[in-house]
Amino acid sequence: MSLPQLPPVIVGAGPAGLACAATLVEAGLRPILLDEARRPGGQGTRRLSPAMMPFAEQFLGRAYANKTATREALEDRLLTRCDWRPGTLAWGIFEDRLEVVQDGRHDSIRFDQLLVAVGATDRLMALPGWTLPGVFTLGGAQVALKQHSAFIGQRVVMAGSSPLLYLAAAQYARMGLRDLIVVDTSKSADKRRAAIGMVLSAPGTFAEGLLLLAELRRRGVRRIEGAELLRVNGTNRVEAIEIRHADGRVEALSCDAVALGHGLRPETQLAELAGAKLKFDPILRNWFPETDEDGRAGDRLWLAGDSAMTGGRIAAAESGRLAALSMLAARGMTVPADAAKLRRRVERLRVFQQRMASAFRWPSHLAAELPDETIVCRCERVHAGTIREAVRKQAGPVEVNRVKAITRCGMGRCQGRFCGQTLQELTASTSGMPVETVGRLRAQAPVRPIPIEAAMEGDGL
Amino acid sequence: MTRSSSFDAIIIGGGLFGCFTGLFLARSGKRVAVLERGYVGAQSSGANFGGLRLQGRSLSQYPLSLAAQHHWETFEELSGESCEYDRNGMVYFAHTDAGRERLLGYAENSRRCGLEIALWEGEALRRNLPWLAPSALIASFSPRCAVANPRTATPAVARAMIGAGGALLQNCDVTQVDHKDGLFTVAGTGCEPITAPVLINAAGGWAGQLAKQFGEEVPLFSAGPPQFVTEPLPYVLQPSVYAIEGDMILRQTTRGNFIFAGYPRTLSNADGRHTFVPPHKTLNGMRAVATHIPALRHAEVMRVWSGVEGYLPDMLPIVGAGQTTPGLFHAFGGSGGGFQIAPAVGECLAHLISGDTPPVDLAPYAITRFASAIEASEKLTREFDRV
Incomplete structure (x- = not known):
């Protein structure tokens, strides 16, 4: 195979995609970076809407708000050095072409190096009543707040088995929602067992979690641990969520909105269409694409971030950098960077996530x-x-x-x-x-619905 | 060899040909076993458009097609289950002069074989099909054409076969077929060896290898049409609508989704197990839909798929006795039209195996036709990228 000549293509401008782009730009390349959203940031680090900006400190905390502002300014500068294509939906990959719809118009991008870093969404288990209006995912509840400056309801229950429960609840509490209950269905014994491993693999991340817990206590958010979710009640929309406490007592928590989540589920469809093989991870009890330690999954394919393996924001960024280094090496280029150190870091953070997954267990039963x-x-x-x-x-x-x-x-x-x-x-x-x-659902294009008329304006086919 | 592993007939391939053959054999008292590598009806029998089309068949195929349609029309009596059979009617329309000529030819053939066909041009065309773009020149409508759900049909037939005493072995990948002293022995991964004096090759896209093993090489190849489905929309379009030029085949399910298929078809992967849909074919299909039925411009495509179908150059299946080995029968190569004829294929083959005269003459489908040079169908050049 001859050396790659085309600009690298990056799908997803979250932490992984942006870090990859930064490393490639540093090496003198101008990657094509695209995202379904209008603005960079991805999901966990989604940018606040203009209406939320005056509340940035309240929402993020002063120190983190400052850090975020600095990071976003750097990202904006980075975007000017990329071929940045916001509002672009990648819907298929076939051979060496990425199929996209940008602003309602179809386009086809040829690539010889592709990074797929499209993140993850909440992992859901069906529950009686979960399709009632007013039921969201935990991620959806965060989007409502960050992007639409809105709470999902005035009396909210966040429920499931997920570390995101505490982050989403803290964000709602900081913005002033009083009537908020967290129902953590994971077992405290599981969490105690996993704690030591978590401290050992990533003490900083573990400490962040403890701080969130303390904050929720301070803000007076009611927290129910070890309960089971029985059903969401309501006639035309959510009126209550019925739970069974650890002691067997059944309680209906009156509410007008529910946010659910049981950890994260990687978005693997694009990777699969690009030829990645998926393997079953027995600890996370789910399917993940196979890559080498730098995220390479094929001749032309790299994967990074949570769509490759659950690891969180920092692991995502570091895995994006690693993928960039591997892409550069494949082009016969190098940049001064300590790949070995990055690999160790990514590995450590992903191990942390695996241990966290045994604390916040996927309720398969x-x-x-x-x-x-x-x-x-x-x-x-x-x-x-x-x-x-x-x-x-x-x-x-x-x-x-x-x-x-x-x-x-x-x-x-x-x-x-x-x-x-x-x-x-x-x-x-x-x-x-x-x-x-029993397998998993195979990916089929388009990975998101595409309007028929998008094909009408396209050319170059 | 225990009694439980010997049968009257072994059928390789749990597609619709194999399962219907198994059903009719079992009903006639034969002990049959259907061996399926994966799950019944998972390949072209389950991934096709679901059209029970009578219009546009070659004259020689009508007897088989009409016999089959009767079984579809009484499918619930036959199998005891619904396959969402819907006599929705079918429209051919032409948007080119060449297409117009072909449509008129097809209509004449159909009428000659006893089908009721309405021809619409000009004002009648606009009145009956007001949603069709003005570029449409002429349309023919056949009320007896129908659709069924291909995903549920084969499992239903398989269950009926089991109900009639047949055996179904799924996840049985046949690795070895021997023939000695008038007895076939079939062995595979995931199943014990079994024997029978009769073997039916109904292995779809893979049937060519088996035929070849018995010295009957045929020019079978695997391909699949690009298909896609839109989100559900209000149910407004009852008949299936085929552009006779082949660039759009469309129907709406009663639950609202529009299903698209179109030519040219794509050859299957080298592994023979998948046909990928190249995105440009999906886009061509989207353009065809937006051009011919402009009201669908805003609909959204949510899933594309294809399947592995066995094709023969004259676009006719092989149904009948093998010529080299007594007891060997073939039923494969549906060539994109296998779904509709499958019940009659099974019925005729069961008769033939039992030594009776089949209700329909199977001569046009004989494997011997490949012994000398055969004429490729005009459809072949039109409906494929390259062969």
Whole structure:
């Protein structure tokens, strides 16, 4: 293979994509950087809307607000040295072309080096009533606040098994929401067991978590630990979430909005379309793309950040830098940087995430307990009972793509992003097979819906 | 060899051809086993457009097609399950002069074979199909054409076969087929060896290898059409709509999604297990939809797919007895039209295997036609990138 000549292409301007771009720019390249959003930042470090800017210190804390302002100014400068394409949706990859829709118009970008760094979203387990208006993901609750300067409700319950619970709750509390309850469904014993490993792998990140807990206590946010989520109640929208406390007591927490999440789920569709192989991670109990230690996943393909392996913001940035170094080496270029040190750091932070995952455990056991009438796939309105019936039927499938074909679960607009995890567990629990053998939903283009007329204005085909 | 592992007939391939053959054989009292590498109906039987199209078939194919349509029309009685059969009717329209000629030819063929066909031009065309772009010149409508859900049809037939006493072995990848003393022995990973005096090769895109093993090489190749589906929209379009030029085949499911397929088809990957849809074909399809049915410009495409289908150069399947080995039968190479004819393929083959005269003459589908040079279908050049 001859040396790459085209500008490197980076999908996703979150911490990983931006760090990769910075390293490439430093080496004298002008990468193409694109993001679905109008502004850089990604999800965890999503920029505040103009309406939120006057409250930046209140929202982020003074020290972090200053740091953020400095970082964003650097990012803005970086963007001027990239071929920056905001508002660009990458919907497919075929051979050496990235297919995008930018401002409603189709375009096709040829590449010989591609970094996919499209992040992660909340991992969801279906719950009776979870499709009622007023139910959000934890990430969605953060977007509402950061981008739309709005709370998801006036009486909010944040629930699940996720470290994001505490961050999202602290952000809502800082902006003045009084009526806020955190229901942490993870077991305190699990957290105690995982704590030592977490302290050892990333003491700084662990300390941040403790500070958040202390802050929530100080702000008087009610926190319920070790409870189980039973259902979301409401006629036309959320009116309460019913939980079972660790001592067995059932309580309906009155609220007008609920935010749910059970850790993170990597966005792997683009990587898969680009040819990455996925492997099952038994600790995180989920599928991740295979890469080398620098994030390389193919001749022309690199992966970084949470879409490669859950690791958080700092690991994302460092993995973006590592990928950039590997891309440069493949071009016969180098920049002075200590790749070995970066590798150790990324590894350490990802180990931290793995330990955190054993504290905030993915509640796989809940799939077996889901009432039959629970909607699993909200796009296509497929119920748990329908999926069970399909799996149990004679000549029925015990592989999730076949379950999808027969029940339509995962066939809709979201392409299984929201239901895929429940579907895997439900297929496994119904068939009695281990979850890794029932497979995962295969990626199919377009990874997001694209308007038919986008093709009309395109050329260069 | 225990009794449980010997059968009257072994069918390799759990697609619609294999399962229907198994069903009709089982109903006639034969002990049959269907061996499927993955899951029943997962390849072209499950990934096709779902069209039960009668218009536009070659004259020689009508007897088989019409016999099959009767089974689709009574599918629930036949299998005991629904496959979402919907007699929605089908429209061919032409937007070129060459297309107009072909459409008129097709209409004449259809009528000659007893199909009711309405031809619409000018004001009648606008009145009946007001959503079609003005570039449309003529349309023919066949009310007996229908659609079914390909994803659920094959499992339903497989279950009916099991209900009739047949055996289904899924996840059984056949690795070895031997023939000795009038008995076939089939072995594979994931299943114990089984024997039968009759073997039916219904292995779809992979049937060529098996035929070759028995000295019957055929020019089978694998390909798939680019397909996509839009988000669900209000249900407004009842008939399936085919541009006779092949650039757009479209239908709306009653739940609202528009399903698109179109030519040219794409050859399958070298591994023979997948057909990727190159993005430019999706974009061409989107352009065709926006051009022919402008009201759909704002609809959103949410998923593309294809399948691995077996094609033969004359675009006709191979159905019938093998010529080299007694007891060997073939049913493969649906060439993009296999879904509709599958019930009749199974029924005819079951008759043939039982020593009866099939209800439809299978001569046009004989494997022997490849012994000498055959004429490639005019469809072949039109419907593929390159062969």
